[in-house]
Amino acid sequence: MNDRNRNASTFLANAGWGPASRVFLAGDASDRRYERLHLASKTAVLMDAPPGKGDDPRDFIAIAAHLNALGLSAPRILAKNLQHGFLLIEDLGDDLFARLVEKDPSQEAELYAAATDVLLHLQSNPAPQGLANLRAEDWAEAASFGLTWYRFAIAGDAGDTAKFSETLTQALQTHADGPRVLILRDYHAENLLWLPERAGIARVGLLDFQLGQMGQPAYDLVSLLQDARRDVSPQTEAAMIARFQAASNTQNFDAAYATIGAQRALRILGIFARLCLVAGKAQYVPLIPRVWRQLQRNLAHPALADLAEICALWLPEPSAGALERIRAQCGTNQTR
Known part of the structure; x- marks a missing residue:
């Protein structure tokens, strides 16, 4: 022992x-x-x-x-x-949203509506005092993992991180830099449990929230609907965006959603590459193409034309060969 x-x-x-x-x-x-x-x-x-x-x-x-x-x-x-x-x-059981929807896709709409209502309730109440509240520049710096780890793992260099951060900072300041709310950060189907014996919003069991901080209202909704581990149906994504926007009465939400979605996808691409290179966790590599597709959908928003241009210049597509180059380096960059 x-x-x-x-x-x-x-x-x-x-x-x-x-x-x-x-x-x-x-x-x-x-x-x-x-x-x-x-x-x-x-x-x-x-x-x-x-x-x-x-x-x-x-x-x-x-x-x-x-x-x-x-x-x-x-x-x-x-x-x-x-x-x-x-x-x-407390043990909240085994009924993770991801498992329930895999077994019965017809449950997706009900479960995701409940999860969206949890976010609306959470964000309508004051957050705890003293939480980290990052600037747009800090959020852009976090997303630079897309270059410093994802691009590096494939191309061997990090590209123009300064121009990348400047462009993303501008997009965040323009479209997603308003009043902050408490965000749980890893709000997705493998961290949510269904508790049908409880009532209302208490039916959603919450896990993995210890990194909660102040952030943009769209962040946790993006985390829920643009899940790196599973595909959420387009119908459910559209319905939950509409549900959230109607209840929160937010303006220009589509641009904010796309901007936060791009920031989060860029960061996750880098995190998954880093987990392989540094921690030897190759199981995250097969998830990269889904995150790449989510990134491309977000970058297609007209508000993100400048960011789309710089991403097209510096981010290689996760082809089969590119993914194999990442796998081949698993566990080999522990001191970088």
């Missing part, structure tokens, strides 16, 4: 869950991992977030408290050891 497992066992024993059986539940793009615990008729989830790896369980606790205070369904905190990065949290 390594030190991490030993510390986890001690934490669970102190929380009264020492005899529980432990089954791996999930991991993600970060260093966090989750285990489901079974103790007699009870279940819970162990969140293992190693200290110093980027995610602080304190952030999960703070955002969860805010969400639950709004009548939403974030996991309750059952026990914590912040020194070692362990949380014992």
Whole structure:
């Protein structure tokens, strides 16, 4: 037993869950991992977030408290050891939106309508104090991963990152730089659970929100509808955009949606390439073509003509050969 497992066992024993059986539940793009615990008729989830790896369980606790205070369904905190990065949290079950829609596509409209209503409710309430609130320049810099990692992995250089950031900054300032709201950032079908025994917006269980910050109203809706892991039907995407826009009474929303969609797709292209090159996680490479298609749809908006031009100049298409070049470098750039 390594030190991490030993510390986890001690934490669970102190929380009264020492005899529980432990089954791996999930991991993600970060260093966090989750285990489901079974103790007699009870279940819970162990969140293992190693200290110093980027995610602080304190952030999960703070955002969860805010969400639950709004009548939403974030996991309750059952026990914590912040020194070692362990949380014992409520088990919200296995009915992820992604699984339910895969089994029965007819559920997509109902589930996504509920998820859209959660965003509308969340954004209609004040956000917690003290959250990061990035400038347009910061959002553009984050999207430069599309050059510094995605392009680099294929072409061997990062291209003109200064001109790229300048162009995207201008687009964000023009079309998507208004009043900020709380965004959860990873708001998609693999982080949402269906809880039909609850009522209204509480039927949507929320996960992976610890990086919540201040951001643009369109951001989480883009995350939901332009999912890097699955295709949302065009009909559902159009209906949810209309639902969100009508309820929030936002102006020029189509340009904001396309701009945030382009920013997010550019960043994800870079993140997926980096996860392969640095962390050796090749499983993200097959997702790149879907994100590329989403990027192209966003760039087709007339408001993004300048950004489309610079992306066409510097971003190589994810051809079969390009994807193979990324795979061939998996785990080889750990010091870059």
